[in-house]
Amino acid sequence: MTASIIDGNALSALLRQQVSDQVKSLQTRGVTAGLAVILVGDNAASQVYVRNKVKACEQTGIHSLLEKHDASMTEAELLARVHALNHDNSIHGILVQLPLPAHINAQKVIEAIAPEKDVDGFHVASAGALMTGLPGYWPCTPHGCMKMLEHIGYSLKGKHAVVIGRSNIVGKPMALMLLQEHATVTICHSATPDLKAHTLQADVIVAAVGKRNILTADMVKPGAVVIDVGMNRDDAGKLCGDVDYEGVKQVASHITPVPGGVGPMTITMLLVNTLASAEHHASS
Numbered sequence: 001m002t003a004s005i006i007d008g009n010a011l012s013a014l015l016r017q018q019v020s021d022q023v024k025s026l027q028t029r030g031v032t033a034g035l036a037v038i039l040v041g042d043n044a045a046s047q048v049y050v051r052n053k054v055k056a057c058e059q060t061g062i063h064s065l066l067e068k069h070d071a072s073m074t075e076a077e078l079l080a081r082v083h084a085l086n087h088d089n090s091i092h093g094i095l096v097q098l099p100l101p102a103h104i105n106a107q108k109v110i111e112a113i114a115p116e117k118d119v120d121g122f123h124v125a126s127a128g129a130l131m132t133g134l135p136g137y138w139p140c141t142p143h144g145c146m147k148m149l150e151h152i153g154y155s156l157k158g159k160h161a162v163v164i165g166r167s168n169i170v171g172k173p174m175a176l177m178l179l180q181e182h183a184t185v186t187i188c189h190s191a192t193p194d195l196k197a198h199t200l201q202a203d204v205i206v207a208a209v210g211k212r213n214i215l216t217a218d219m220v221k222p223g224a225v226v227i228d229v230g231m232n233r234d235d236a237g238k239l240c241g242d243v244d245y246e247g248v249k250q251v252a253s254h255i256t257p258v259p260g261g262v263g264p265m266t267i268t269m270l271l272v273n274t275l276a277s278a279e280h281h282a283s284s
Contacts, residue, residue, distance in 0.1 A: 001222065003252040006148045012264035015147070016060050019271045023061040026278055033278035034063040035093040035119065035270075036085045040078060040104065041071035046097045053095070056267045062274055065091060075104045079112050086114040092281055093119035093274035116280070119273035122169070130176050137273045142174035144265025145206060145227050146181075152254055154204075154225060156181035162198050164188045164215065164242070165208035170229055174206050195219070207242035217247035225254045229262050 023033050035057055039050050050066065057064035067081065078096075085094050094117045100106045110118075115125040121139035129136025138146075149156065161183040165171035175185045188198050190209075199205055199219045207215050208229035220226065230242025241258030249255050256262055 001251065001253070003226070003249040003255040004152070005249075006152060006227075006254050006256045006261065008144075008148065008256060008261040008264045011148060011151050012268045015268050016056070016271065019062075019268075019275050020060040022275055022279075026275070026282060027061070029282055031278055031282040032061075032063050032090070033093075033275050034065065034091045035095065035274045036065040036067065036088075036091045038067045038069070038078070038081060038094070038096045040069045040073050040097075041101050043099065046099070050097050053267055053270060056271055057274075060271055062271060063090070071101045073101075073104075075108070078104060078109055082109060082112045086112075086117060089281070091117065092277040093117055093270075095120050095270070117277060119270055119277060121173070121273070127168070127173070130173055133180060137276070138177065138269075139169055139173045140269035140273065141170050141208075141229060141262060141266045142177055142206075143269045143272075144262055145174060145229065146177050147265060147269070148227065148256060148262070149204070149225070152225075154254075156183040156204065158182065158184070159203040160184045160186070160201055161204040161206070162186045162188060162202035163206045163208065164195065164199070165206075165229070167208065170206075170208040174208065178204070178206075209242055211242055212240060213244045214242045215248060216244045217251050220248055220251045222251055223253045224251070226252045226256070227262065228256050228258050230258065231263070 037050055054064045054066050085091050094113045096109050110122045115123050118126050119137055121137040126136045161178045163171055163175045166189045175187050178185050186198050188195050196219045200221050204225045206227045210230055212232045228241035228243040232240050234240045239259050
């Protein structure tokens with residue numbers, strides 16, 4: 001068996017076209033969806049991510065406000081900018097690019113964002129809404145993973161899902177989203193003694209730790225669906241995930257590639273959240 005590839009680029013393009021259509025529809029009601037992106041400092045990776053987010057906004061007709069600040073910006077100054085954007089009616093989503101310089105408390109900044117504009121889904125109110133099944137913005141990466149499972153028509157009800165990783169950004173929210181769809185969920189992490197014993201039981205595996213080859217073919221039961229969230233470099237410097245792709249694709253029924261899998265979906269779900277916030281604003 002060779003796994004079917006879940007093409008994140010193709011699904012992303014489909015969803016972005018839907019966002020673009022809805023953005024135009026919203027404009028006929030006098031509202032242009034707006035996303036503010038704040039970058040503090042000159043982290044090279046962050047600059048690439050921010051550029052991609054702004055470009056995605058432009059492609060779908062979402063108004064983007066990009067603020068670049070020196071690494072010397074104080075926490076108080078950043079909090080003041082967030083506060084001002086909270087009260088700016090032309091902005092429906094606020095994203096502060098992480099990591100922030102060491103002298104700024106990232107969690108304090110995230111908590112300063114109004115929950116209704118927290119399109120990254122990192123605010124404690126967003127996390128609480130996900131935990132309790134209330135409406136709110138879901139973190140973009142795990143939300144993108146769920147969209148990929150939905151796209152292949154995969155029913156999670158009664159299935160055993162194993163999430164490798166317990167971060168607040170991917171692992172924990174991923175487990176909660178899978179649980180909402182009635183999967184039986186196991187969370188594995190660095191202190192799990194026998195990872196293979198868990199993954200061999202899994203119908204769905206989500207690998208999200210940032211470690212190459214954390215999942216190999218001998219750890220996957222035939223026909224499992226494998227979602228690779230990892231972003232690493234191989235010995236040749238090429239982008240790769242957490243999964244031994246060439247090996248696992250011989251065993252799995254479906255697999256996401258890296259690059260071109262979960263990555264494009266993350267930014268797409270950011271656009272989806274921003275649009276949802278603008279639509280909520282338009283109807284309130």
